[in-house]
Amino acid sequence: MQTKYHNHADKIILVAEDEDLNYLLIQEIFKKNKVKLIRAKTGRQVIDIFKENSNIDLILMDIKMPEINGYEATRIIKEIRDVPIIAQTAYAMAGEENKSKKAGCDEYITKPININKIRSIVEKYLNR
Template structure:
């Protein structure tokens, strides 16, 4: 991947991203961290809202899905989104560390896992592995 300047994170194409996160502070934090790579950032505060936004914007490149949200948790929301799209990249977001990350990813339709809190450079590195 190309970089804009030496020592910077890999250049990532501009992405249409859906952030499903109910915590307003985390919404602002992720918005800041994704600012350089997001062509468009859609924010959902519930699992139901995430599904509705995905149905309205099926050209989303990446979904960052919090696991614990009101109305419908991230696991259930992802199952519903996967009925519509088997290919879109979906990363689980959680502040609760599982015994292993593979417990979250395997069998739950997630492509990867991001543990909160996360540093911007680490988030961009994980995203860069897919785009």
């Protein structure tokens, strides 16, 4: 089956991810879209980078991160600007989806990442 890749060379995704292997996977998933990725390794970093870059189109937000967790970072960022935020959590537990909605996340996905799912969600927001 052939997947169609939209060219997103003009788009920027801020990836909040403290674990290198998870970040490498995300890089691989979006390589063909040519989208620009910026990485943050802590909740504090994702807030700081977002404040310094007014042109970020979307945030992939790991929930379990050092310093400030993804929910708290989402709350702070959403007060600055309503950028789409997709939460990623390793906990496939009831309640997490609710927590992510309460924090202001637009979408919620569980790890391990389903490649087709993350692609289609990101496409949906980048094409708006």
